[in-house]
Structures are given as structure tokens and as C-alpha cells.
Amino acid sequence: MARAIRTPWRSVRTTTSVAAVTVFALSTTGCGLFGLGPGSGPEPSPSPTPVSAGPLFEEALTALEEAPAVRLQGQFSDPEDTTDVVNTSLTVTATGAAQGTFQTETGGEASYFEADNKLFVKADSDYWLSHTVFNPDGDTYPDNWVRVTHEQFGLDPGGVLTPAGLAESLRGQAPADDVEAVEEKLDGVVVYRVELTGGTVWVSSEAPHELVRMQIEELTPAEGEGVASRIDASFTEVDTAAVEQLYDDLTKYAEDELGSARDARLEVGWAEELGGDCQTGGVCTMVGTVQETSDASEGSILVRMDGHFNNDELGEKTCHKTGKLEAGGTVELSCSVDYALAPSANPVTYTIDFEALLSTRALSGDAREELVAKIKEQRETTLSGGSGGEGAEAEEGE
Template identity: 55%
Template sequence: MAPANSNPWRSRGPLTLAAASAVLALGTAGCAIDLSDWRPGGGGEASPSPTPIDAAPLVESALDGLAEAPAVQVQGQIADSSGQPRDTTFTVTDTGAASGTVQVDESEAKVMEVDDKLFVSADDSYWLSQSVFNPDSDSYPDHWVRVAPDLLGIDPQAVLTPADLAEILRAQAPEQGEAVEENLDGTPAYRVDLSGGQIWISKDEPHRLLRMQIEELAPADGEGVSTRTALNFTEPAGEDITALYDEMDAFAEDELSSARDSRIEIQWDGELSLDCQTGGACTVSGTAKDVSDGSSSGSIQVRMDATMNNEELGDKECEDSAKLEAGGSADLSCSVDYALEASTSPQSYEISGNGVLSTRAVTGDGVDEVVKSLEEQRETTTQNAEGGAEQSPEAESSPSGN
């Protein structure tokens, strides 16, 4: 099992948790939390009589509720791949579908994760700030681009899906710890110290996770990227979940087929070959290879768009695509035919050609598979949301005994 890829914390400034907006219903206007200290109780003011209570049943209740949630909304900060704190918002459903934004300097990167595939849409300044080099990098500002999670510093599907996040937090929860009552920006809450951070849980029932500050938030299996986080939580309304899936459906149907893939750095291996036969049949061939630093994994789709030209005969185009595995190469070849008629006075034509190498995130039937997967995910989340709404609002007895 590969260890989690930790993002080092740099001394570029503290990771702070901005006040939650009204949509988060946390009443946090005008407040920020400085995580540079990570001191106990740093997330709120102690109550006048903060008598600790047993944390275990409180945490169990809150995380049980989180695990069963149809979706969560988070707002706060994460550390990116260089350790820089970034303002972040995400909505993540129980199936792992995610949509949100990450602020990078003056650029806001839109983020979407569908069918376990992570995509970013951002302007030119964002991509210039990233260490991403491919033959089609210049086109990234005009397309959605599939990225590796370590580029963003977080994989929402792996660590923010409600059930997965509940499992991650359970593993850090104390067996015999205490929960201390605090005033969390005007909301009565209990703070619980974890082995790798802190969480805040609502005092009122049903007990819900309100905030977390985690030093290294990593997938439960230990594989993948980990990041330092400071996030506020709320459960989105049904119409918000519907809007999220509507947005994803539009993305899959309108944008996915042209989306690029930055996860493996590629280039041509040597020169292209152009071969023309008597009669005007011409073939252009080339080999694309992985030229990344060896840390890449998986595979991407590579594409060659070739153009053959003669001033008298005109231009003809063809294209070819292939799968390129990390560390490997892929052969690409396509042909055109000028269909020259036989003649008793043969004439020679000079044909020139070129091939443009690019990437594609999803091709062919893959787009239809993503659309179908989204339909199934929407149905699952909708059923979960409807089931939760049918439950009795009466809470069980409080773990605090109140």
C-alpha cells in the first residue's frame, strides 16, 4: 500500500477558516480562525462553565449522522500541493459526485469530480502557476482539464464523501476523550480533540459536525493525497443537490468530450513519418511517449490531428487516438487519399504534412458511460435524501445527558 502523499506546510501564512456565510447557517460573520497555533480550544470561546462530557457517544452520534447524509457542503481552506492555503468551497454527495471552487491567487478554479474523475476549469493565470506541461497546455483555459488530485491538494471524492469522511474521523477520535463546550461563533458546540486535529459538534440535537481542523486529511486506506484543512460544514437542501446534478449532467453532455488530461506529461518520440503512395494515399505516423518524472500513474487518451497539404490538391485531414499507459508510449497513425486518377502522363505532387499531439480525458463510449453513471448517482442520492426526510425529527437522548 502506498503511503498518503502529504502536502508540506510552508511558512507562507497561516491556514485560516473564514467565517461561514449565511448559506452555511453557522452564524459566523466577521470571524476567522488562525490554525498556525493549533492550540486546544482555538476554534471558539469557552463557555462560562465548560464542564467536559464524555466525547465518545457525542462523536458517534455526529459521525453516524454524517455517514448517512445525502450530501455535505464545506467552506474554508485547504493547503494546495505547495502547502499554500487556498479558500475552498465544495458540495459532495454520498456517491462522491463533487462540485466547488478553489481560489488560487487572483484566479478561481472551478472543480468537478464525476465518476471518480477530477476536473478543473480555470483561466490562463491559473495554469501558468501550475507545473503542467503538455503539447496542448495552451488550450487548457478553453477547456475542462482532468487533473491528478495532488495538483489541487485534495481529492473531494476520497475524503469529503459523507461516509468516507465519517470513517476518516472515527479513526482519529479518542476512545476515552472529553468534549468541551464552546461558543462557536454564536453557536453552542462541543470541541473534541482528535489524534490529528479537532472537530466541533453541535450541542443541540441532532448532533451534527459543524467544523473540522485536520492536520493531514487523507483517504481512509492511506493511499492518495493528504492535505491540511479547516472547513465548516452544513447539509445542503434538496434543491441544491438537484442543481449540482443538473450542472454535472450539462458538463458531461456538453464539455466532457473535449476535456483535456494533464495527469501524464507527453511529447512526440522522435520525428513524424509521412508516407505517400502512387495514386495519392498518404499516411502520417508518430509515437507519443510519457516524459513525466516517473510519479504518474494510470493512463490517458492521446490524440493526433494530422493535416496533409498540397497547393494544387488542397488540404486533407485525419485523426487517430490511443491509450497511453504511464511510463509507456502509444503509436498513432492515420491516412488520407487524394484519389488521383491514373494517367498516361504521370505527374508528381509534393505533399507536406504535420500532426498535432493532444490529450483527451474521455473518448468514445466513455462519455455515455459517465452520463449513465451520473443518472445512477442522482437516483441514489435522491433516495437517500428522501429517506432522511421521512425520518422522525425527534432526537434520541443526548449523549451529554441533557
């Protein structure tokens, strides 16, 4: 049953109820992960010619891990629940920068990107409503990039799908020494099928041997920690121009669009009634306490209070304050305005109404500048042939 969206506004004259927030997972309805559809599956070769799978597979992995980027077209889902399948197309560079699109349940197309281990999604209102995302600023999600966790998204592009990372993960499922690759046709092209311990890959039949397609039951980061995904995807070639365009796009997003980006990684709401007062002379202050209400045990999120003071004669004034809210904790936000009333021999009393809007922010101004610099650094590393590698996760909320 759908729940009412939590109101982001808090007024001194009303009490706003606080509803729980549902942690969401991005998903679309589709066919089974390994349902290839008519005419799209492998066709046995008229004269299959078995060859040793191990060397063929290793040659393809070596070519993959040396690539500056990988482009995938296919589907992913939770390894334990294949009822919700996400159809996606994405490109992931050697440094973990990623950009992609996915199909929503309503048939629309949504976008996502990752840089410096920070994942952002942009989708329409139907998408967010269908996934019951109810943070105070949830109604602004369709107009902004929204930061999510890899667990919420169901896929860790920068952690699992970099060329080197993917190669290492697949190497962990390498076929036994006595396994043979079988020649067959995939979409009308002759390839070799290699059965792994946890799935299947198809490798080009002509040298240099490269991966053409993979169907992996559970793809996990090579180091063993992180988000696991069931994936069925085809590989396509990525040229230098495409890599440069990816970094151009990510730089533009970070510089021009992330200033208002929201954050859905934790759940926030007003903890109590808004407080405030006005002093003689016209200085008015409001104070609000915000709480984090999810079951998360770690992490933090930036929360922002936008205050509005109003009097019919004196007009409206605004102020805002941002603070970092820890998982399971509270933070007090306070901001002030000054009506600058002149001293008078006949003092006049004014009634000031005030209310506050609660919202989240994905990045602070400094953190956004650092992200721009990181994207430019990743670009140079990728185009120079280095793998770079992701740095440590920046502190949550920054």
C-alpha cells in the first residue's frame, strides 16, 4: 500500500507528521535474465570444433583488462531475485568512471553515472513513485540528479565492471583444465562458447580473441566485498572518441548540474516542532532538529533547512543552513534574518510567521569541486593507458 509523501515543510503553527521512508532498489520488469528471445541465442555450428577453453578464455581476459573502457548492453538483477530485471546500456572506464541508461517500468529511459565511487541517477516522476522513494524532497527528484548507494541500485559499475576488475572477477570463475570451448553461432557470427564455474561467456573465434557476451549467475567484486549482480550482457567496442565524450559529459554534470543534486542514501525528517523567536530590532531566528530514521548503522548525509519569515507589512526574508547528519542521529539547524527595524519612541509589535523547508544535498560545494578535479584526473589516466583505480570512499555526506 502506498504511503503519503513526507512533507518537507515545517511551520511553527502546525505539526507535520513524520512517515517512514522505504529503502528502494532500482529495477524494471523484463524477461528472465537468461531469456534470450527468438533468434538471439547461440546456434550450434554445423561442424563444432572443440578447442581448449582455458588459454582461449585467458587471452580474452588479458585483452579485456588492458582496454581503456568497456561498453555493455544487457540486463542485470539481484542474484537471489530475478523477477526484477534492469535493461541497461553502459560504458565503464579503466578508472571506474561510468555512464549509462536503463529502462524504467513505465517504458521511459533513465540515466546514471558514477565518478570517484559516487553514483547518481536521474529518472522521471513515474520511476521514483513506482519505487516508493519518500524523502522530504522526493518531489524534486525528477528535476535533479539523485545520489544512491550501489546496494540501492543493485549494480556497482565502478567496482565490478571496470575492464581490469571485470577480468579479475571472471578469472575467478575460470573453466577447469579439461573443459573445451565449443564453436557455435551467436547472432549469425561464429564464436566460441566457454562454460565457466558460474556462467557462460562467448569469445570471438578469430584472433585476437575477445569477449563477445557473458551470462554470469553472480558477478562479485574481485576482492570479495561489494554488490553482487546476475548479469547477461554483450560487449561492444569503445573508441577513444567515446571515452572522451564520457568524461566530457561527467565533467559537465559535476560542474553544472550537481549543485542541486539530492541524496536518497539515508532517510531524514523533522524530529520535532520548529522553534524560533524575534528580538527587538527585527533579528529573527529559527531552529529545527532533523533526524535520520533508517536502519543504517553508518554513513552520513547533508541536510538543508531553507527558512522563510513573513509579515504583511515588513515583507518576506529567507535564510538557509546546511549540516551533516549521521546515520541514526540528529542535527540542529539554525539560521537568522534581520528586518533592521529603526528605534522608535512608539514601539510597534509585528507578528512574524515562519516556516522551513527540509531537503537533502548530495555534495557540498567543496566536495563538488573535488569531484570535478577527480574526473579530470581519471580522464588523463584513462587516455594515457593507466588503470588508476578508485580511491578510498569519500566521507559520506561530503
